[in-house]
Amino acid sequence: MSAETPGMAVEPPIVRRRRGFRSRAWRGLKKAPPTAWFGLIVVFLYVFVALFASWIAPFPESEATGAAFEPWSSEHLLGTDQLGRDMLTRMIYGARNTIGIAFATTILAFLIGGILGILVSIMRGWADQFVSRGVDVVMAIPALIFALMLLSIVGPSTTNIILIIAILDSTRVYRLTRSVAMNVVVMDYVESARLRGEGLGWIMGREILPNILPPLVAEFGLRFCFVFLTISALSFLGLGIQPPTADWGSMVRENATLISYGDITPLLPAGAIALLTVAVNFVVDWFLHKTSGLRDDD
Amino acid sequence: MNPVLRTVLQRLGLGLVTLFVVSVIIFIGIELLPGDFAKAILGQAATPDTVAAFQRTVGLDKAPVERYFAWILGVIQGDFGVSFSGLGALGGGQERTVASLIAPRLYNTLFLASFTAIIAVPLALTLGILAAFYRNSVFDRVVNSLTLTTISFPEFFVAYILMYFLAIKLPIFYSLANVGADTPLLERFARTTLPAMTLTLVIVAHMMRMTRAAIINLLASPYIEMAYLKGTPRMQVILRHALPNAWAPIATVIAFNLAYLVVGVVVVEVVYVYPGIGQLMVDSVSARDIPVVQACALIFAVTYILLNLAADIISIVTNPRLLHPR
Numbered sequence: 001m002s003a004e005t006p007g008m009a010v011e012p013p014i015v016r017r018r019r020g021f022r023s024r025a026w027r028g029l030k031k032a033p034p035t036a037w038f039g040l041i042v043v044f045l046y047v048f049v050a051l052f053a054s055w056i057a058p059f060p061e062s063e064a065t066g067a068a069f070e071p072w073s074s075e076h077l078l079g080t081d082q083l084g085r086d087m088l089t090r091m092i093y094g095a096r097n098t099i100g101i102a103f104a105t106t107i108l109a110f111l112i113g114g115i116l117g118i119l120v121s122i123m124r125g126w127a128d129q130f131v132s133r134g135v136d137v138v139m140a141i142p143a144l145i146f147a148l149m150l151l152s153i154v155g156p157s158t159t160n161i162i163l164i165i166a167i168l169d170s171t172r173v174y175r176l177t178r179s180v181a182m183n184v185v186v187m188d189y190v191e192s193a194r195l196r197g198e199g200l201g202w203i204m205g206r207e208i209l210p211n212i213l214p215p216l217v218a219e220f221g222l223r224f225c226f227v228f229l230t231i232s233a234l235s236f237l238g239l240g241i242q243p244p245t246a247d248w249g250s251m252v253r254e255n256a257t258l259i260s261y262g263d264i265t266p267l268l269p270a271g272a273i274a275l276l277t278v279a280v281n282f283v284v285d286w287f288l289h290k291t292s293g294l295r296d297d298d
Numbered sequence: 299m300n301p302v303l304r305t306v307l308q309r310l311g312l313g314l315v316t317l318f319v320v321s322v323i324i325f326i327g328i329e330l331l332p333g334d335f336a337k338a339i340l341g342q343a344a345t346p347d348t349v350a351a352f353q354r355t356v357g358l359d360k361a362p363v364e365r366y367f368a369w370i371l372g373v374i375q376g377d378f379g380v381s382f383s384g385l386g387a388l389g390g391g392q393e394r395t396v397a398s399l400i401a402p403r404l405y406n407t408l409f410l411a412s413f414t415a416i417i418a419v420p421l422a423l424t425l426g427i428l429a430a431f432y433r434n435s436v437f438d439r440v441v442n443s444l445t446l447t448t449i450s451f452p453e454f455f456v457a458y459i460l461m462y463f464l465a466i467k468l469p470i471f472y473s474l475a476n477v478g479a480d481t482p483l484l485e486r487f488a489r490t491t492l493p494a495m496t497l498t499l500v501i502v503a504h505m506m507r508m509t510r511a512a513i514i515n516l517l518a519s520p521y522i523e524m525a526y527l528k529g530t531p532r533m534q535v536i537l538r539h540a541l542p543n544a545w546a547p548i549a550t551v552i553a554f555n556l557a558y559l560v561v562g563v564v565v566v567e568v569v570y571v572y573p574g575i576g577q578l579m580v581d582s583v584s585a586r587d588i589p590v591v592q593a594c595a596l597i598f599a600v601t602y603i604l605l606n607l608a609a610d611i612i613s614i615v616t617n618p619r620l621l622h623p624r
Binding site for chain 1: 323452
């Protein structure tokens, strides 16, 4: 817009210092609803516990330090599991393993799905048809069932879990990336970058990616929840993360018998899973609300 | 041709193609097995002769395409092949067909799924309509936040919480749903109450939210305002004017959730030790009993695809706009 536009001269130019990232983030946070605050604090706590697991935990990860199924006591705050390992220690290490594995899987899923989605939206034509129809078929089979089938073929192990879930989940990422990237690829600046002679990598990473980032970030949160729940379900079924690695899903399975005696210990890892997914959902909800450009009524 | 009929036929054709491709994918599973798989199944003591015999029984000595058609023809006639569990030294040499393993368990799973559906669908519809009716009220908010929380809980968490409170602290229901073929019907209902409640909680949330959203979406349209201006009572506006047009999205979400139910049973069956097909699949995956896994995966996938297909067709048929193409 040119400076000579008549209407513009009337309003005094508002000079605003461009806010730094920190101050903008702080302003956004101050206006965040309590649910988002709750979510952020919970996520922060989980990450803290996960990162510093080996300092916080009172005992080594997989060492029997008591008798099997000891009740809560001052030495073992949450009792011990079926092999006499400290439950609290397993919970703390479980945070690291469960969240770490789910996080790695989600990142891998986004790498596969994101790159494929952007590539296909640039190439179009038969490549698009080929990948999209393939994705349709994979999505026609429920993810848990597909994962179970693949696990029976390759055998359960942590690496296999990460690979299988990442590939199955990348189909959803691919769909989203493709649909938003399709709108960006037709923009003039992409065309001009192409005419400048920029390589495929530049166009994907510097022209398209920054413009489709907000929906992808929100999707990352939701996908993380989904992956986290799927891996926990598989571990609970005994087909996910394998012992002796501490993991919340398998901890529920291993100690489930305690429930019949009225002991709530096995509910704790399950609750830990539930709390994290609720927290991430709250944060994503708030983020979506902010980036969708919706203004609050007040 | 009638445009609705044509769209339905197109969708059916697409569904058939998907079914075919999915069956190929499930079949290919056995092709991807490592070469020494026979040894893993038969144990270390397997002689070359028993390995060869095993491969003959499984059919690994024939071409893949030939085997696929033999398999799929068998499946259509209800013959899913022979379970690995009875082969070699493991089962004492007694052959067990996959069909004989699956049949009683499939009945159990279908029983649990229909029991859940009968409770969950009317409950979700009622809650959704009420939430739309009392929009932004305390009732609406409470139901909304409750459902948002149950959506993000893992199934086994819900299951164990219910078991803890309703079967152990207050012994009202059975904590384990171990039914047999000769369990009388009434007792069967009593024993499957908790699993059905768990599944209901898990799927009601989504269905209810979608029902509410579909109705609220319609409430903004001009013909609803017209109905209000005529002086039609509010409940009647929702039931007579809004609901008929909301059937398509509601039907879709019901079918989608019934499809989800099919997957959700796997975890819930394991929690309550319910002898259904989901538990059979999990056990077979641990034992790497591929024919049983294939059969279960096929049953789950086909149900899932058919339910989604049904949802699509319902939404096409209930949309009268398709009858009058521009």
